[in-house]
Amino acid sequence: MPPTAATNGNVWTTPPSLPAPQAALASAAAPCPPGQSGTCVYALGGVGATPGAVGTVMSYNRLTNAWSKLPSLPTSRSALTAASAPCPSGRAGTCVYAIGGYNGSVLATVESYNPATIAWSPVASMTTSHMDLSSAAAPCPRGQTGTCVYAVGGSVSGGVTASVESFNPVTNAWTTLPSMPTPRSGLAAASAACPPGETGTCVYAVGDFGAGGAAVGTLEALDPPATLD
Template sequence: MRTGRGRARSAAHRFAPLPTVTAALALTVVLLGVLPAAATNGTVWTTLPSTPTVRWGLAAAAAPCPVGQTGTCVYSVGGNSGGTSTGTTESYNRLTNAWSTVSPLSVPRRRLAAAAAPCPVGQSGTCVYSVGGLNTADATVATVESYNPATNAWSSLPAMPTPRAALASTAGPCPLGQAGTCVYAIGGNTGTANVATVESYNPVTNAWSTLPPLSAPRIFLAAATAPCPAGQSGTCVYATGGNNGTANVATVESYNPATNAWSPVTALPGPRSDLAAAAAPCPVGQAGTCVYAVGGSAPGATGTVESYNPASNVWTTLPAMPTPRLALGAATTVCPPGQTGTCVYAVGGLAAGGAPTGTLEALDPPPAPSDD
């Protein structure tokens, strides 16, 4: 493939992060307890216990906690650890403010994607899906597995039609003609080319469908599911940022499952790749659910955080992450102890200067006050 500078790279270095900028950075790592890190207009970052295993190029999702625990946990899945792909999977329980190591992927992978959706046919509850990536041989794979928290076990599922790494994934309403919630696999690189390919997995039918592609190929992009933009109804899938093979892009597109079509929406305020995304209540002063674009390469590790409001089709700049990072994961669930509401969690990645980090930070964007 081509890097962000357009130069060919050896297979051993495929999907390394885009060039970073070395800078002096004061890192605050809180291993026990929580620490409010920044606050602007009621929006607060909190630093939480780091992951037991430092990783980048990982994926994240929120799902029920593993057997023996209660509540919803944040899962960090796969990634690059010690210079190679790993199957390590860990869960953060906000009730105990602690990480647990759970069953690993059967196929270690980095530069994969993840989403939470109903478990596949024959199982009940909500599962974490791991999609695509690069294996330990540096080969691009179509591997898909689902983790069932109730059994603490991964199941192998039908492979994606198109092997891909550096892709994005999210769960949303299934496309036109199908019922239920599907897992979407968006963009990425096949090992020979960047692609605009979009495919969806239906847990009920245990089958993949090929959908309309993005307007152009993108890698290192992020995805989230939120209400459709103004003028459309229902819930849409958003593909945010990334790299087109020669440069970072600010492109944002929304896919409407009800019409089986992509639409352009307002671009990010600035181009970013290797970012993460999640959907959560909009920041204070706004109503509804927003898409949050977290960190990434601008180029160089950035702590930039912006939220997109589908109702106004406008991006809002929020307080930056305390730890600038790229190649990280993000997920949304209930806030940690001491806070209320729903938080966006940012986990792992590469900090400034290319240093791997296990940092976990949570952004609490309180919803707009009620008129009651």
């Protein structure tokens, strides 16, 4: 249903569905591929109509109201996370990072997609393999400059984890940060203004399954400038 003056646009609409089913996938917003303008939504990996992880990558352009098929992930996987952030050092623009996941084993693999060149490139792997994790882009920890990608929580081979690490595109390196107070997997993460009493941009970890397997509603915030001296 299109937005109307009566609803002031506060309604859900139904753009075209993905060309093929994808579950346990990841998504991020980033510049559209060459030949298109504006910002697109990227859908990465997951599980398709048949068993096993897929490497499918699609982008949705709201201006054309259509999906475009893009080069597949070099590493097919599900239960991954994705974030958009500055491209790795030496490459201009904004890239989409595909982080962690599962394809028969838990992965530490990280790959970056450059919309300007329509190409995937490997970057440094996480220090720990994660699946069912979440991620967000926010200012880098103290002592580093620019925007970093934060990978939080998820599941590792030993169970649910509280681990947090950040990727710096300039140095192509991951930094281990203070763990979340609450271990959990299947959570969500977002960057936004910090809670009262703090300044700047924080990374919020929201919900999901705790170490005991029960759903949790916990909300915790990480202030990146306060994480390292």
